[in-house]
Amino acid sequence: MADLRRKGSTTISKAAGLLCLVQLNRNKSLSKASVIAAIVLVVFALDTVLTPTVAASSPAPTEPTSPSPAPAAAVSEAKPTPKDTAADNSTLYSLLKQEGFGVVKLRQENLDNQKAHNNDPKHLVIDVEVNRVSASLMVDTGTPTTNIARSRLNGFGLVEQKTSLRVTSPLRSASNKFFGIAKLNTLAMGNCVMQDLPVLIDAIPYVDGVFGSDDMHRIGAVLDCTEPALYYAPRGPSSDTSSKLAAMLQNNGFTRVPMRLTSNHRLEVACSIDSVPSTIVVDTGSLATCMDKNIGIKAGVIMKHTRRVLIGSGGAKAPLSSGHVEQFAIGDFEIGDADISFVYLKKGDHPSARLLGVGELASNSAIIDVGGLSLYLRHPQ
Numbered sequence: 001m002a003d004l005r006r007k008g009s010t011t012i013s014k015a016a017g018l019l020c021l022v023q024l025n026r027n028k029s030l031s032k033a034s035v036i037a038a039i040v041l042v043v044f045a046l047d048t049v050l051t052p053t054v055a056a057s058s059p060a061p062t063e064p065t066s067p068s069p070a071p072a073a074a075v076s077e078a079k080p081t082p083k084d085t086a087a088d089n090s091t092l093y094s095l096l097k098q099e100g101f102g103v104v105k106l107r108q109e110n111l112d113n114q115k116a117h118n119n120d121p122k123h124l125v126i127d128v129e130v131n132r133v134s135a136s137l138m139v140d141t142g143t144p145t146t147n148i149a150r151s152r153l154n155g156f157g158l159v160e161q162k163t164s165l166r167v168t169s170p171l172r173s174a175s176n177k178f179f180g181i182a183k184l185n186t187l188a189m190g191n192c193v194m195q196d197l198p199v200l201i202d203a204i205p206y207v208d209g210v211f212g213s214d215d216m217h218r219i220g221a222v223l224d225c226t227e228p229a230l231y232y233a234p235r236g237p238s239s240d241t242s243s244k245l246a247a248m249l250q251n252n253g254f255t256r257v258p259m260r261l262t263s264n265h266r267l268e269v270a271c272s273i274d275s276v277p278s279t280i281v282v283d284t285g286s287l288a289t290c291m292d293k294n295i296g297i298k299a300g301v302i303m304k305h306t307r308r309v310l311i312g313s314g315g316a317k318a319p320l321s322s323g324h325v326e327q328f329a330i331g332d333f334e335i336g337d338a339d340i341s342f343v344y345l346k347k348g349d350h351p352s353a354r355l356l357g358v359g360e361l362a363s364n365s366a367i368i369d370v371g372g373l374s375l376y377l378r379h380p381q
């Protein structure tokens with residue numbers, strides 16, 4: 001992984017459902033405020049009685065009369081604008097356009113304010129409007145619930161409601177930090193407007209928030225990780241559209257990997273390290289791909305200690321090792337001669353530390369049908 005081989009002092013951060021990888025410089029300390037600010041890990045979704053509705057965008061979106069859920073998204077036809085276009089010759093674009101999808105182009109950014117090499121993986125960022133105010137959200141399939149940065153509450157006209165929901169980490173017991181909750185009047189992207197959207201409030205650096213997988217599912221999102229774009233459906237998820245997408249992608253050399261929604265609302269796929277089976281979370285919010293060290297031991301992987309550590313909420317940390325595996329399989333998709341990071345968790349195997357990061361996804365042309373619970377991968381051409 002390119003992001004794990006950078007020299008010097010490098011912080012690879014993931015906020016609100018993300019893990020941080022830190023490569024230590026011998027002359028610098030882990031206690032930097034910029035690192036501590038980015039060490040949040042959400043390990044379960046917030047249950048709420050509010051369900052957002054989705055409506056067509058208009059110059060002045062009307063307020064809903066009640067927070068009851070809509071059975072399907074109502075979205076106006078996407079119109080070509082600078083932020084809502086894609087290549088007309090794209091097979092993916094053509095198919096989804098025929099199915100009535102809109103599309104928003106994504107930006108690729110290194111959110112930890114470090115100088116990244118051109119080939120290093122970068123986070124995916126979407127330009128949106130929160131309560132009709134411009135905002136940038138990280139697109140994070142590893143975080144179920146959409147999050148808004150606490151520092152942006154006033155700017156978005158939000159009032160935080162305190163909760164007893166602790167910020168927790170698989171690396172140690174719950175911290176003394178708590179999430180808040182709020183409700184967005186509108187979250188708009190392209191021509192799609194989600195109304196009455198419940199969100200978590202947390203300290204999030206570098207961006208205004210995180211767009212979570214539960215809300216991607218509500219709008220039948222299809223995420224292109226290579227030519228970064230988020231496609232949204234006018235009627236929510238459709239099994240018919242997902243079937244057409246599967247046929248088209250498989251005819252173009254993609255391998256379909258079924259995803260399942262875990263009990264804590266994470267998108268998980270089967271994987272194996274040198275034939276030792278496991279599972280891994282599809283996580284576009286993580287730059288790196290990480291596995292539990294116990295899996296590497298079972299597979300007989302020769303692991304080398306590094307100066308990198310995995311940082312969770314409240315400053316909890318665990319050392320990282322690196323290992324070369326002969327075969328890393330994601331479902332039926334096989335990657336030969338892969339370099340993987342391994343983390344040791346004292347509390348045993350924990351799915352939140354098994355992450356299929358955006359670097360590996362982008363390098364294998366990943367297309368994620370969030371609504372259809374399918375991941376599509378293809379080897380570089």
